[in-house]
Amino acid sequence: MEKILKCKNVVLKYGTKEALHGINMEIEQDKITALIGPSGCGKSTLLKCFNRMHLDDNATVEGQILFNDQDIYDPKEDMVELRRQIGMVFQQPVPFPLSVYDNVAYGPRIGGVKDKEQLDQIVEESLKQAALWDEVKDDLKKSGLGLSGGQQQRLCIARTLAVKPQVILLDEPTSALDPISSGLIEETLMKLKDEYTIVIVTHNMQQAARISDYTAFMLNGSLIEFNSTKQMFEKPDNQLTDDYLNGRFG
Numbered sequence: 001m002e003k004i005l006k007c008k009n010v011v012l013k014y015g016t017k018e019a020l021h022g023i024n025m026e027i028e029q030d031k032i033t034a035l036i037g038p039s040g041c042g043k044s045t046l047l048k049c050f051n052r053m054h055l056d057d058n059a060t061v062e063g064q065i066l067f068n069d070q071d072i073y074d075p076k077e078d079m080v081e082l083r084r085q086i087g088m089v090f091q092q093p094v095p096f097p098l099s100v101y102d103n104v105a106y107g108p109r110i111g112g113v114k115d116k117e118q119l120d121q122i123v124e125e126s127l128k129q130a131a132l133w134d135e136v137k138d139d140l141k142k143s144g145l146g147l148s149g150g151q152q153q154r155l156c157i158a159r160t161l162a163v164k165p166q167v168i169l170l171d172e173p174t175s176a177l178d179p180i181s182s183g184l185i186e187e188t189l190m191k192l193k194d195e196y197t198i199v200i201v202t203h204n205m206q207q208a209a210r211i212s213d214y215t216a217f218m219l220n221g222s223l224i225e226f227n228s229t230k231q232m233f234e235k236p237d238n239q240l241t242d243d244y245l246n247g248r249f250g
């Protein structure tokens with residue numbers, strides 16, 4: 001089993017405040033890993049470490065994060081390429097103020113794809129993978145901002161897929177959506193894991209139980225338990241995990 005991302009003793013400080021206290025964790029390729037834990041425990045902070053999103057946060061990172069055994073914090077690392085390979089989808093869908101087509105074609109165009117036929121193909125394939133194609137195929141010129149919230153989130157997923165990443169990071173991607181839209185996103189993610197490694201932060205424990213293969217439970221900046229989702233939800237190894245999952249705190 002391939003471990004595509006590895007955290008080795010990762011310590012993250014915002015200024016002098018330590019938000020992650022030495023995280024050791026390995027993420028398996030082509031699986032869904034959920035990060036859960038109470039508010040403020042460091043889930044988003046850890047997720048953002050995986051594609052170096054902390055640059056504007058006055059944050060320092062110690063330890064190592066390896067992506068395919070390459071240290072992503074190596075100063076020689078190509079950040080543009082890293083973010084192509086490790087894409088991110090946020091809580092609030094943020095389409096560009098462009099057409100549906102141009103939203104999806106944006107990344108490939110920046111990456112140098114000019115051929116219209118090739119772009120058409122990428123746009124169609126990405127929208128199909130994100131389960132949005134059928135709803136937008138007759139009006140690809142429509143503004144992305146004119147879609148519903150759930151459609152906008154799937155558009156953001158399509159935009160991420162268009163540059164052919166290996167890993168997709170999602171930070172509470174359904175928390176702003178209604179249950180039907182959330183269900184569609186969950187189905188989409190479960191199909192995508194055949195080809196992509198997915199790491200998702202979620203507050204919704206049923207969602208973690210439904211869609212993930214592995215779950216990491218964090219508390220106060222530490223990783224308390226990393227386990228198969230089945231094991232974690234049926235018989236966790238750590239008493240703190242059990243207490244959290246059974247609503248005894250958080």
Ligand SMILES: Nc1ncnc2c1ncn2[C@@H]1O[C@H](COP(=O)(O)OP(=O)(O)OP(=O)(O)O)[C@@H](O)[C@H]1O
Pocket residue numbers: 014019037038039040041042043044045046057
């Ligand atoms: N940019 C920042 N600057 C300073 N402190 C931060 C910053 N971002 C997060 N923190 C702090 O780091 C800790 C972890 O925050 P983080 O957002 O990672 O938690 P979380 O588990 O994702 O929380 P939530 O579930 O509420 O989103 C918190 O104490 C938070 O206040």
